[in-house]
Amino acid sequence: MPFAGDRSRGSGKNLATKARKQVGARKRSVLIWVNAAKPPFSEGGRAAHLSVTPWVDSDTGTQDRCALPDLPPKRSKAPPMARFSYPTPASSEITPQASFLNRRHLLAGMGAGLLAYATPGRGQSLPAVAPGPFSTDEPLTSFDVATGYCNFFEFGPAKDDPSQHAHALQTNPWSIEIDGLVDNPGPIAMEDLLARFPLEERIYRLRCVEAWSMVIPWNGFALADLLAHVGVKSDARYVRFEAFDDTSIMPRAAQGLLDWPYVEALRLDEATHPLTLLAAGMYGEVMPNQNGAPIRLVVPWKYGFKSIKSIKRISVLAEQPMPTWHEKAPREYGFYANVNPTVRHPRWHQATERRLHDGTRIRTEMFNGYGDLVADLYAGMDLETHY
Amino acid sequence: MTSVIRWGLWLACALPGLVLVWHWQTGQLGVVPHEVLLHRTGRFALLLLMATLGLGFVQSLLPWRPLYAARRPLGVWTFLYASAHAAVWLMLDQGGILEFAWAEMRKMLHVKLGIAGLLLMLPLAVTSVDIAPRLLGFRLWKRLHLLVWPTALVVIAHTWVVSRFQNLLVIGLTLAILFLLASRLYAARKNMKKAA
Numbered sequence: 001m002p003f004a005g006d007r008s009r010g011s012g013k014n015l016a017t018k019a020r021k022q023v024g025a026r027k028r029s030v031l032i033w034v035n036a037a038k039p040p041f042s043e044g045g046r047a048a049h050l051s052v053t054p055w056v057d058s059d060t061g062t063q064d065r066c067a068l069p070d071l072p073p074k075r076s077k078a079p080p081m082a083r084f085s086y087p088t089p090a091s092s093e094i095t096p097q098a099s100f101l102n103r104r105h106l107l108a109g110m111g112a113g114l115l116a117y118a119t120p121g122r123g124q125s126l127p128a129v130a131p132g133p134f135s136t137d138e139p140l141t142s143f144d145v146a147t148g149y150c151n152f153f154e155f156g157p158a159k160d161d162p163s164q165h166a167h168a169l170q171t172n173p174w175s176i177e178i179d180g181l182v183d184n185p186g187p188i189a190m191e192d193l194l195a196r197f198p199l200e201e202r203i204y205r206l207r208c209v210e211a212w213s214m215v216i217p218w219n220g221f222a223l224a225d226l227l228a229h230v231g232v233k234s235d236a237r238y239v240r241f242e243a244f245d246d247t248s249i250m251p252r253a254a255q256g257l258l259d260w261p262y263v264e265a266l267r268l269d270e271a272t273h274p275l276t277l278l279a280a281g282m283y284g285e286v287m288p289n290q291n292g293a294p295i296r297l298v299v300p301w302k303y304g305f306k307s308i309k310s311i312k313r314i315s316v317l318a319e320q321p322m323p324t325w326h327e328k329a330p331r332e333y334g335f336y337a338n339v340n341p342t343v344r345h346p347r348w349h350q351a352t353e354r355r356l357h358d359g360t361r362i363r364t365e366m367f368n369g370y371g372d373l374v375a376d377l378y379a380g381m382d383l384e385t386h387y
Numbered sequence: 388m389t390s391v392i393r394w395g396l397w398l399a400c401a402l403p404g405l406v407l408v409w410h411w412q413t414g415q416l417g418v419v420p421h422e423v424l425l426h427r428t429g430r431f432a433l434l435l436l437m438a439t440l441g442l443g444f445v446q447s448l449l450p451w452r453p454l455y456a457a458r459r460p461l462g463v464w465t466f467l468y469a470s471a472h473a474a475v476w477l478m479l480d481q482g483g484i485l486e487f488a489w490a491e492m493r494k495m496l497h498v499k500l501g502i503a504g505l506l507l508m509l510p511l512a513v514t515s516v517d518i519a520p521r522l523l524g525f526r527l528w529k530r531l532h533l534l535v536w537p538t539a540l541v542v543i544a545h546t547w548v549v550s551r552f553q554n555l556l557v558i559g560l561t562l563a564i565l566f567l568l569a570s571r572l573y574a575a576r577k578n579m580k581k582a583a
Binding site: 144159360 | 490494
């Protein structure tokens with residue numbers, strides 16, 4: 001449902017009414033959510049109050065924090081980026097516990113120059129993110145390019161479709177369902193994830209299968225930490241990821257580009273590799289919708305399509321799952337999809353790539369330059385066959 | 388009338404290119420302008436090629452002399468946009484690095500098709516000056532310009548290869564080209580019968 005991000009489009013009066021209706025609807029859902037708030041894991045009560053507080057107004061005791069202010073009768077045209085703004089305050093941002101934890105990281109990391117990206121951005125900035133390992137020192141792709149040139153087919157095939165349509169994605173509340181061969185299955189709320197796993201900054205190269213690349217500072221935590229937390233059973237071999245699936249906000253879904261929901265998968269040893277990240281932000285900001293809000297996978301040595309966006313379900317399995325692109329065109333998109341300049345895509349070759357921020361074309365590195373960290377995972381495998 | 392059509396068409400064909408350059412230079416082509424340049428120049432060339440072929444069909448129904456004057460500017464501008472498309476590919480997409488461009492030319496079907504299309508158009512563009520039909524003889528000149536048909540087939544194949552999805556525009560253009568080709572062949576057959 002379009003929310004606050006939408007309010008400035010069109011004439012004032014109708015929208016004000018519409019917005020009030022939406023607030024009503026919102027309140028109800030909040031109430032349900034608050035009443036049902038039993039955090040799936042709340043060890044020592046750490047996360048317990050996080051889920052309850054966000055929208056309770058401390059003065060009136062009502063849950064009106066998310067109410068939209070009355071709109072002025074007429075508003076001038078929205079600033080172009082209004083569409084990217086978050087519909088409601090993301091609870092992850094107003095969560096006291098998270099900011100409390102993150103403030104400590106901020107103090108701890110002050111001297112480490114972690115405010116390098118504290119330029120005024122477009123979304124909501126994350127409280128603070130400590131620098132993590134494996135970061136490259138290559139020049140960053142600009143925020144505009146990284147958020148304006150996206151493949152997120154749920155919102156359409158053109159590169160600017162996601163930035164135009166993804167504002168419809170409602171990311172709050174959000175939880176990831178964890179099932180399969182794990183000790184503690186069940187949903188985990190975004191707030192709990194953020195409270196439990198502190199975000200790190202990892203500056204990774206991103207190589208798309210379409211032969212373009214970016215350098216992006218992700219803010220996330222190792223997927224391995226989450227898998228360790230839920231406990232992976234010994235017969236598990238693969239991890240399957242499923243994206244959100246809400247055809248009502250997927251303008252191009254009806255065109256049947258792909259089968260929804262989008263599915264990706266990793267071998268367990270790939271999923272638990274320290275490079276593999278679950279990112280909840282980039283450039284020190286809450287993940288923009290078009291880049292896979294609120295949480296996405298980042299696997300820097302594989303082609304970008306493996307890094308599934310807006311994850312709703314993570315399943316730990318014994319059998320190899322069928323990822324969406326692999327199913328659609330197995331000859332073009334392999335299960336592994338490791339960046340490999342020597343194995344060409346049937347329609348284009350992978351030897352070079354365009355760095356989008358400066359327009360140069362450079363040679364593509366094996367495993368996107370992460371070979372010394374990940375090549376062992378594929379020892380003895382013929383990467384021509386297992387592309 | 389003829390010269391009004393001719394010059395009007397020159398301007399009309401030049402305009403999208405000028406607007407494109409303007410947008411490029413003023414940063415209005417989005418976050419990755421090179422790609423937009425590549426796609427738009429290619430699209431203009433394709434649409435102009437379609438217009439050139441379509442005009443032939445219209446002429447066969449409506450043999451109005453000034454229409455004939457419109458064909459050359461359309462053809463010449465098709466070639467100019469196609470050349471710009473190739474130049475953008477070489478200089479911006481491939482970064483002007485000949486080694487990379489050569490590797491793509493050797494391996495990539497869509498690049499081979501694109502270059503084939505451009506090479507097929509080259510003799511047509513060269514012989515589009517006023518004296519060419521007289522130098523070559525009108526019959527030979529006319530035969531030479533039948534090359535526009537293989538060009539169209541190669542170009543539409545190129546479009547199919549580079550399209551990520553078979554969208555309606557590509558399907559429509561393919562059907563249109565096949566229809567125009569069929570109608571041309573039918574007319575040629577009828578003429579041959581008449582001659583015989």
